[in-house]
Amino acid sequence: QSALTQPASVSGSPGQSITLSCTGTSSDVGSYNLVSWYQQHPGKAPKLMIYEDSKRPSGVSNRFSGSKSGNTASLTISGLQAEDEADYYCCSYAGSRSYVFGTGTEVTVL
Amino acid sequence: EVQLLESGGGLVQPGGSLRLSCAASGFTFTYYAVSWVRQTPGKGLEWVSAISSSGGNRYYADSVRGRFTVSRDNSKNTLDLQMNSLRAEDTAIYYCAREQKIDTTTVGFDIWGQGTMVTVSS
Numbered sequence: 001q002s003a004l005t006q007p008a009s010v011s012g013s014p015g016q017s018i019t020l021s022c023t024g025t026s027s028d029v030g031s032y033n034l035v036s037w038y039q040q041h042p043g044k045a046p047k048l049m050i051y052e053d054s055k056r057p058s059g060v061s062n063r064f065s066g067s068k069s070g071n072t073a074s075l076t077i078s079g080l081q082a083e084d085e086a087d088y089y090c091c092s093y094a095g096s097r098s099y100v101f102g103t104g105t106e107v108t109v110l
Numbered sequence: 111e112v113q114l115l116e117s118g119g120g121l122v123q124p125g126g127s128l129r130l131s132c133a134a135s136g137f138t139f140t141y142y143a144v145s146w147v148r149q150t151p152g153k154g155l156e157w158v159s160a161i162s163s164s165g166g167n168r169y170y171a172d173s174v175r176g177r178f179t180v181s182r183d184n185s186k187n188t189l190d191l192q193m194n195s196l197r198a199e200d201t202a203i204y205y206c207a208r209e210q211k212i213d214t215t216t217v218g219f220d221i222w223g224q225g226t227m228v229t230v231s232s
Contacts, residue, residue, distance in 0.1 A: 001171075001172070003154060003156075034215070034216075034217060036217065036218035036219070038155075038219075045205060045222035045223065045224055045225060046147075046155065046205075046207075046219070046222055047222070048210070048218045048219060048220045050218075051210060051217040051218035051220075052212070052217050052218075055217075057210075057218075057220060089154065089155050091155070091157075091218070091219075093216070096169075097160065097167075097169040098157065098169065098171065099145075099157040099216075100157065101147075101154055101155040101156060101157065102154065103154050104153075104154045104155070
């Protein structure tokens with residue numbers, strides 16, 4: 001199972017919106033509405049930000065939104081803030097009770 | 111506080127074995143499936159293994175199947191990962207992560223431990 005493809009880095013200025021992409025295949029992202037997104041600050045554990053493609057867990061800011069089209073999922077961060085600077089990983093169910101993560105995107109707030 | 115706490119990491123030679131543990135607290139452990147996810151230094155995340163809430167069903171990534179064994183003790187609220195025939199490429203931070211389910215479908219990993227480092231080197 002190959003990792004989902006994410007851009008290595010994305011940057012934006014405070015207050016701007018940025019969109020992170022996550023490209024898989026018809027065997028994972030394109031087959032299930034089960035893409036989740038995780039935020040990871042340096043030295044910390046990942047934190048669930050989005051599940052089922054576009055749903056936010058309780059306590060996650062509504063500045064974070066998820067969507068999907070075909071084999072590509074996206075995470076949009078609106079009103080970018082300094083605290084959003086972190087690594088972001090997507091994850092998809094890949095069938096047969098297995099999961100595949102993305103390569104990760106480093107978000108920099110300029 | 112809902113918490114997962116891993117232990118057991120360390121330095122091991124190639125071909126060796128190591129047993130990781132994960133202690134759960136603050137929630138009803140028996141209600142949840144749990145996965146192990148690893149992260150290689152400076153790199154990405156990789157799902158490794160999962161075990162159902164009862165322990166009756168176990169799942170593995172192709173990269174570890176036949177070498178790793180996941181188990182749980184619901185009476186002690188603990189999860190274990192027995193790792194045998196370790197290779198250099200198994201070097202990583204190992205996290206246990208609670209699976210968030212809607213009905214019977216895992217929709218994400220909502221609680222993570224702080225991780226335990228495993229280094230496979232001679």
